[in-house]
Amino acid sequence: MNKPDLDALDTTPKLLAHNARNWPEAVALREKDLGRWRTHGWAEYQARVKLFALGLKELGVGERDVVALLGDNRPEWLYGEIATHAVRAMSLGIYRDALEDEIAYLIEYAGAKIVFAEDEEQLDKLIALGSRMAGVRKFIFWEARGVRKLSDPRLMSVTELEALGRMRADAEPGAYEALIAEGRGEDVAILCTTSGTTARPKLAMLQARPFLKHCASYLGAEPKGPEDEYVSVLPLSWIMEQIYAVGKSLVCRMKINLVEESQTTMADMREIGPTFLLLAPRVWEAIAADVRARILDATWLKRKLYALGMRLGLAAAARGERSRLADVLLFRALRDRFGFSRLRTAATGGQAIGPETFLFFLAMGVPLRQLYGQTELLGAYTIHKPGEVDFDTVGVAFDDSIEVRIDAPDANGVGEIVTRHPNMMLGYFKNDEGTRADMRDGWLHTGDAGYVDKKGHLVVIDRINDIATTASGTRFSPQYIENKLKFSPYIAEAVVLGDTRDYLAAIVCIRFSTVAKWAEKSRINYTTYGDLAAKAETYALLRREVESVNAGLPDAQRVRKFLLLYKELDADDGELTRTRKVRRGVIGEKYADIIGAIYSERPAVDIDTTIAFQDGTKQRIKTTLAVVDLGAGAGGGRRAAAE
Numbered sequence: 001m002n003k004p005d006l007d008a009l010d011t012t013p014k015l016l017a018h019n020a021r022n023w024p025e026a027v028a029l030r031e032k033d034l035g036r037w038r039t040h041g042w043a044e045y046q047a048r049v050k051l052f053a054l055g056l057k058e059l060g061v062g063e064r065d066v067v068a069l070l071g072d073n074r075p076e077w078l079y080g081e082i083a084t085h086a087v088r089a090m091s092l093g094i095y096r097d098a099l100e101d102e103i104a105y106l107i108e109y110a111g112a113k114i115v116f117a118e119d120e121e122q123l124d125k126l127i128a129l130g131s132r133m134a135g136v137r138k139f140i141f142w143e144a145r146g147v148r149k150l151s152d153p154r155l156m157s158v159t160e161l162e163a164l165g166r167m168r169a170d171a172e173p174g175a176y177e178a179l180i181a182e183g184r185g186e187d188v189a190i191l192c193t194t195s196g197t198t199a200r201p202k203l204a205m206l207q208a209r210p211f212l213k214h215c216a217s218y219l220g221a222e223p224k225g226p227e228d229e230y231v232s233v234l235p236l237s238w239i240m241e242q243i244y245a246v247g248k249s250l251v252c253r254m255k256i257n258l259v260e261e262s263q264t265t266m267a268d269m270r271e272i273g274p275t276f277l278l279l280a281p282r283v284w285e286a287i288a289a290d291v292r293a294r295i296l297d298a299t300w301l302k303r304k305l306y307a308l309g310m311r312l313g314l315a316a317a318a319r320g321e322r323s324r325l326a327d328v329l330l331f332r333a334l335r336d337r338f339g340f341s342r343l344r345t346a347a348t349g350g351q352a353i354g355p356e357t358f359l360f361f362l363a364m365g366v367p368l369r370q371l372y373g374q375t376e377l378l379g380a381y382t383i384h385k386p387g388e389v390d391f392d393t394v395g396v397a398f399d400d401s402i403e404v405r406i407d408a409p410d411a412n413g414v415g416e417i418v419t420r421h422p423n424m425m426l427g428y429f430k431n432d433e434g435t436r437a438d439m440r441d442g443w444l445h446t447g448d449a450g451y452v453d454k455k456g457h458l459v460v461i462d463r464i465n466d467i468a469t470t471a472s473g474t475r476f477s478p479q480y481i482e483n484k485l486k487f488s489p490y491i492a493e494a495v496v497l498g499d500t501r502d503y504l505a506a507i508v509c510i511r512f513s514t515v516a517k518w519a520e521k522s523r524i525n526y527t528t529y530g531d532l533a534a535k536a537e538t539y540a541l542l543r544r545e546v547e548s549v550n551a552g553l554p555d556a557q558r559v560r561k562f563l564l565l566y567k568e569l570d571a572d573d574g575e576l577t578r579t580r581k582v583r584r585g586v587i588g589e590k591y592a593d594i595i596g597a598i599y600s601e602r603p604a605v606d607i608d609t610t611i612a613f614q615d616g617t618k619q620r621i622k623t624t625l626a627v628v629d630l631g632a633g634a635g636g637g638r639r640a641a642a643e
Contacts, residue, residue, distance in 0.1 A: 004251060006216060010185030010209040013049065013086040015250040017180060020046035023253065026226060029075050032260035032268050040075060042253075048075070050176045052083035052158070054165035057179065059114065059138060063088040066110045066191065070094045070103065070126075071118025073232045073245065073258050076142040076158055080116040081236075081246065085189045085208065086180050092191040092203070093237030095578040097571065100125050104132040105200060110191060110429065114138050120146035127152050185209025191429050192239050194375045195577045203429035204239075204375045210423035214378040215247035217423065221383050221398040222345060228254040228275045229342075233265050233283075238579060239379040240349055240371075244278055269339035276345040281353035282580045284368075285486055287338060288360045292489040293514040297521060305329050313363030320387060322365050331365045340366055347371050349380050350579050352460065354483030358391040370394045372460055376425045376444050382458050393457035404458060405443075406451055413451040416464055418443045466584060468499035474556040476504070481549070481557065482582075488545040489514045493569045495587050496559065497595060503631070505561040505598045507591065508542060509568050515541070530621060533564045543628055550630065560631040561598050565591075566623050567611055598627055 009015045019028070024043035031038050040048075061067060067084040069077050069091060077093075084091040092110050094103055096118070103125055107115065117123050117139050126139055127150060141147055142158045168175055189208040193201040224230075232245045249256050259268040269277075279287075295306045309323075309330030316323035323331075335341050346361070349371035361368045371380035372394035381402050384395035397404055402421040409415035420443045427435035438445055449467055450460040461467065462477040469475050478496035485494040485506065492511035498504035512529050515538060519526055526532040542564060550558040569575040574586050588595065597605035607623045 003216070006209060006212050006251075007185075010212065011085055011180065011183040011187065012082045012189065012208065012212070012246065012250055013053070013180040013183060015212065016042070016046055016049060016082055017177075019250065019253060023226075026253065027255050028249070028253070029078070029256050029258065030272075031075055031258040032264070035260070037257075037271070045075075045079075048079045048162070049082045049086065050169070051162040051165035052079045053086035053179060054168040054176055055161035055163075056083055056087050056089070056114065056165075057175075058164040058168055059161075061087050061089050061113055064188075065089040065114075066092055066112040067114045067116065068092045068094055068107055068110065068112040069116045069236070070098070070122045071096050071116070071142075072262075073236050073241070074118065074142065075258065076118075077116065077236055078246065078256075079158075080140070085187075086176070086183065088183055088187055090188050090191050090205075093193070093235070093242070095193075095235050095237050096122070098578065099572055100129055104129045106193070106203075107136065108132060110203060111135060114140060116140050116142075119143035120150065123147060123150055123152075123155070183208065188426060188429075190242060192242060192375050193237065195579055195581055202431055202434055205426040205429050206378065207426055211242075211247055211378060212251060214381075214421075214423035215243055215251045217398045217401065217421075218243065218380065219248060219252055221385075222276075222347075224248065224252045224254045224276065226253040226255070228252075229257060229272055230254055230276060230278075231257045231259065231265075231269050231272055231274045231339075233259055233262075233269075234278065234280060235578070238350070239373075239375040240278060243379045266338060270337070271339070273339055273342040275342050276347070277340075277343060278347045278349065278371075280350045280579065281348050281357070281483075284348055284353060284361065285357050288357050288487070289489040289511055289514055291334065291360075293517060296489070297517060310360075310363055313365070314359060317359060317362035320389070323363075326363070327365060331363075334364055335366065340364075343367060345369065347380075347383070349373065351581055352462075352479055352483060353391075354487050355391045356484060356487035360487075362389065362391075372458060374419075374444065374446055376438065377419055377421065378423055378425070381419065381421060388455070388457075390455075390457060393453060393455075393459050395457055397458075404452075407445070409451065414449055414461065415451070417446045417448045417450045417458070417460065419446060420444060470498055470504070470556065471500055471502050472556070476557045478584075481506075481553065481559065484549045484552070485546065485559075488549070490518070490542060490545055493582075495569075495582055495584070497598070501599055503560040504557065505595075506546070506559045507565055507587070507594065508546070508562050509565050510538065510542065512568070529568065530566045530623065533566060534623065539564060539626065539628060543630070546628075547630060558630075561627055561629050563594065563598065563605075563625045563627050565594075566607060566621050566625070594625065597625075603627055603629075 009018050019042040025041045027039050028042045028045045029040040067089050069080055081091045094106055115136055123139055126133055138154050138156045140156045140161055185208050187208050188205045190206040191203040192206055234241045245256050257272045259265050309326040312323040312326035346366050346368045369384040369389055372382045373380035382395045382397050404419045406415040407418045447464055448460055449462055449464045453459055462479045467477055481496045482494045485491050490511055491508055493509040495507045510533050524537050546559055546562055571578050594605055604624050604626045609621050611619045
């Protein structure tokens, strides 16, 4: 592939125009719509962006303004984002499942003039915010179904936006070309939200040329080209999906495929057969759990073949190879089932993945590698090199321009991971204090604890603030133990406790789909999540899973007590970030009574609370949570009533 000159093609609109001139009919995007794949070439991509951009210009959007985007991964999001860059404004992606208060905070804080909102669901949120949206001039939507019943003078369809752009183009030929020629590589193009594990998310300012150059640096470590197929399933508001679906797509012209619905992801992926893939750890964990749950429900012979295949696959993976016999027996069919047959590379990033999950996919023949990075550093900047995959590490820096050091290391070499490279963020938007706190002398202080091993690979342990120490002085990483617990097909989430305490304990959430299937097979009647988690049989099942994890841990790091929570942890309740990271501070405050009961030697804790659902309905939960003491050999069960 001919590498573009990013010193000249230093903005996303310039690079898009370059691709459209040179490869007008080549496939740039595909989207699944009403069961059919629709293809968009580079020339069509450029034509839509041009009309969007001129339409935005007619609406008065210009340099340093902010345009927000809210919805699923769709071509219209990409058109709107690059059009925003074309008028030298800044794009701000918002997670589609964000609640009204989150949306209001981001739009008010950034001062967004325009909001691209996919459909009626998103428009409902915006209109309901009333005066908090007073600074927004237009709500531009692309899915018209159900919108007619809404009433707000600011509503505008993308068709109307394009009509404005067409009028401008007809009246002033060359207007778009003049616009993008004015763009500068130093322009702040993207405001990208940080994960916000401890507070409101910050907005990292990402400049146009550094954004594209970091994508090129990434491609140097993991080459891709026009023949590659990528399925975009992670939110476009996340930094890594910005890198893949926006930046890398423009730089190397790989094809971006957009699934129809989240529920059709696996089926759509199988139809495309991607050549590489990026999924969050929670998605890899869910796939592994699904496979293991199906095996538990399989015949005796299939279970035996699975066990043999896994043993052969794991042994081969340890040698850096793939077992041909395991492929024939098991893994070829599994890879085909999930659309992984053509994968040449696959990646996981955003947070740590459990070693068991990582090894599961290596054994399966999925060429999985770990990434590590932060929004402030343009996402990932380390990766495993081919032949050097190690589930204990996150690999090495993409290239020599990226510097990683360990600050204030202890006797074991563990300290804070501190990084700098030429393409990092400019700073936090409207937050000089935050910028000064996190960026010192050109280095970003990540807040993560880690060390560099003998091979030169970076090892990430946990957030510095999350590394805990028991009352006896034993240090441990809650995240490491949580990931081991989540490899169980029956555990969706776990929060490990024990800082300053005499022993470790865990709050566990069952994986409802898998436990429900197990319950049906075991002829256990249940009605709801809470009811199923209440069963004594469920407690017995989960006890075996926790004990299995404990068997592979040092004595001081074993979970002595656990209980099953009456609900799933939810980002809508503030318990998780939108990227599914645990907000430990929120958990500690919200479930203080439960945590206190665990460590007070009480055998159970009474709960009387109300759960609010997304549709606005509420349910009162009255329950007694039994505390399972593994150290004392006590069992567990729970009586619950929901009204």
